[in-house]
Amino acid sequence: IHKVAYEMLTSERSYVAKLHLLDQVFCKQLEEANIPANVVSGIFSHVKPIYQFHHDFLLPQLEDRMKEWNKKMGDLMKNFAPFLKLYSPYIKNFDVSMGLVNSWMGKPKFAAVVEDIQMTEECGNLTLQHHMLEPVQRVPRYELLLRDYLKKLPQDSEDRPDTEKALELISDSARHSNEAMKKIEKFHKLLELHEQLNGEVDVVSPTREFLLEGKITKIAARSGEHQDRYLFLFNDMLLCCSPSLVGNRFRVRTRMDVDGMTVSKGNNPEEDTFVVQARQRALELYARSGDNLGPEITRGSDLLYNVHMNMSCICTEFLKDSIHVSASELGKRAPQWIKDNEVTMCMRCSQAFNALKRRRHHCRACGWVVCSRCSNYKEKLEYSGKTDRVCKHCFFILKRVRPPSVEEESEKSKGVLEVRGSYNKLLYVICNMSGYLHMLDRDRRRWNRHWFALSADGMVLYVYKAHQDVKAEFTIPLPGYSIFEPDPLETTDREHVFTLSQAKQVYMLAADDAEKKNR
Structure with missing residues (x-):
């Protein structure tokens, strides 16, 4: 029991150190660098109450308990469980926060501050995005530790009722956290791939989905040499890479757009090859026995199916x-x-x-x-x-x-x-809400009526010419965007106007009435 309790303490120390890094290092230094306050608060505003609770309340109590060990931990964890509500705003806002980070990493001043911190020993050579995942993963971690503690607790222990109640409360919070993590897992995978590719290709995008990966063999067009390659297939692009000699890293050799891609049977008599052809170039490939691509890519026809499944028209749920x-x-x-x-x-x-x-x-x-x-x-x-x-x-x-x-x-x-x-x-996009809005054109001369559909996860806004169209005219990835009330002098010809703004990109929209605008 003491061993599990001590693991709770050491785990909490490590976690508080990471919260300190987010709140007292990243956030503070970005503020001191005069990064806009709304950007910094949009990224870190929900970190501070979590950090203060763990730093000022939970960690000191765990330290005191272990100094005067009385073979009880359940009572402390039961009292702590209601404070897990502090995590709800953080998890709910995670996509928006991450979108802001990715957007502002393209700005030299912001990137310089973040990259300097990431190089420090305290940061452990991990990115800001990785550290921001810690609070999302923390609640399920408490559940695992408490389950382990309960297993080792004697049946007649007076701490058992409090521990069981604490586990019930924390498990309920962990379920909500796990549901949010499922949405974040896709993004986390893109983040991992971004690092594996050494940032050669920016794969992190709210509209991009990772489909599959695995070893493949490429036949060189000129020499006929058989070369080991590794494929990463996304819904919008295919990356053909060569393995790096250092760690699980890859060098991007070819990037091919799925848009317009075709796959056909190859002409090589010795191997069951297939040719992937896109606007950029054509590759002749085959899978050796033992390659871990699985049936999706081992046969060219199956790769084609995967490609075309993701070249589909987009329809919304309505x-x-x-x-x-x-x-x-x-x-x-x-x-x-x-x-x-x-x-x-x-x-x-x-x-x-x-x-x-x-x-x-x-x-x-x-x-x-x-x-x-x-x-x-x-x-x-x-x-x-x-x-x-x-x-x-x-x-x-x-x-x-x-x-x-x-x-x-x-x-x-x-x-x-x-x-x-x-x-x-x-490809059906399940929508949170949809309806007609007026959008000011780029010349700011004319308002055009469009059908807008917001994806269920709130990540993407689809813009259609008409509400039964099967293809979106364009899409707006929402992470990083902010909603503002425009200057009334700019919109004298319209009521119920609001703007979507990110850096230099501004969309001015108008609803038919105040109720639709407030939605």
């Missing part, structure tokens, strides 16, 4: 519910039509409509608004008893035949948000 018709019901009942004025592009290929070359048509099977190229098919529909216009996707379902393969259609791929409808892979 659209998903309104456009879904199950395959079993297709053609058996009349669909609900999407209105013409609710879309500005073909809902299959995402090409923009115009009055001359690309007119609007409705698929009589699913009700989507599509272009003539995507609806140049006819099939008899059970609900009407007539042969009528249907889109390509519905045609193949109704015919019960295999649609063209990705390889057959890949040359028509238009980009990360513009994949041909034949792939039929929609």
Whole structure:
């Protein structure tokens, strides 16, 4: 019991030292360097109460308890458990804080202060971002220590009731922390990769997702030499790297955009090779037996599937519910039509409509608004008893035949948000809220009406021309942005105006009424 209790104390000492580093070193030196107060507070404001509690209250009590050890720890931890509420604002604001750090690391003055601290012995050669993860990981750590303490506690110990109650309270807080950590894990993985790649490529982005990694063999185009390489596949890029001689580090040899990428079978007779081709270059690759890429990349067709799964059109959850018709019901009942004025592009290929070359048509099977190229098919529909216009996707379902393969259609791929409808892979973005807002154009002359959708994690704002469009016109990664009330003299022609601002990037938005603005 004493050994576990002492581990609690030593662990707490180490944790308080890291909180001191965040609050008394990073935060203080950035303030002294005259970094804007709203930036520093946006990053560190929720650290101070956590640091003060652990430094002034919990650590001294643990020190006193171990000096006069009475074989009790549960009572102290039970009294401490309610203060875990201090962590809620920190965890909730973590994405915003991290976004500010990443944004401001691009500014020389901010970066110089942070990098100087990171080189100190106190910092342990770890980044500011790594130290900021400590409070998120701390609550689950208390749970593990307390479980270990309870296991070693005698059944008849008078400390058992207090320990069990403390464990119940801390476990409940740990569950909330673990849920937040799941969201942070993706970001943490990008952070690890950024370090493994020695910062050669900035992989940290709120809209980037890591998919898979592993060994691969590259065949040199000129010499035919077989070279060991390591691939990192993201939703928007593929990195081909060579292993470094020092530690688990890699040197980036080739960066390839997923946008427009194709994969085809190679011509090498000795190996089962495949060729990955992008705008930048083409690579001939194969997986040796024992390479740890797994089935996703061992076969070229599976890599292509992974690539194209992430070149999909983006739909938000509000659209998903309104456009879904199950395959079993297709053609058996009349669909609900999407209105013409609710879309500005073909809902299959995402090409923009115009009055001359690309007119609007409705698929009589699913009700989507599509272009003539995507609806140049006819099939008899059970609900009407007539042969009528249907889109390509519905045609193949109704015919019960295999649609063209990705390889057959890949040359028509238009980009990360513009994949041909034949792939039929929609990446649905579950949204927190959505609605129409007016946005001031770049010339600050005209207000344009757009449909905005905020992702459920609050990380990304998707901007559409119309609310049933399958492709976002553009996206705004929100970490690092602040909301301000503009000068009334700048917005005399509009009410209910607010701005999204990050460094030199400013978006001026206007709601229809005060209620929508306050949302």
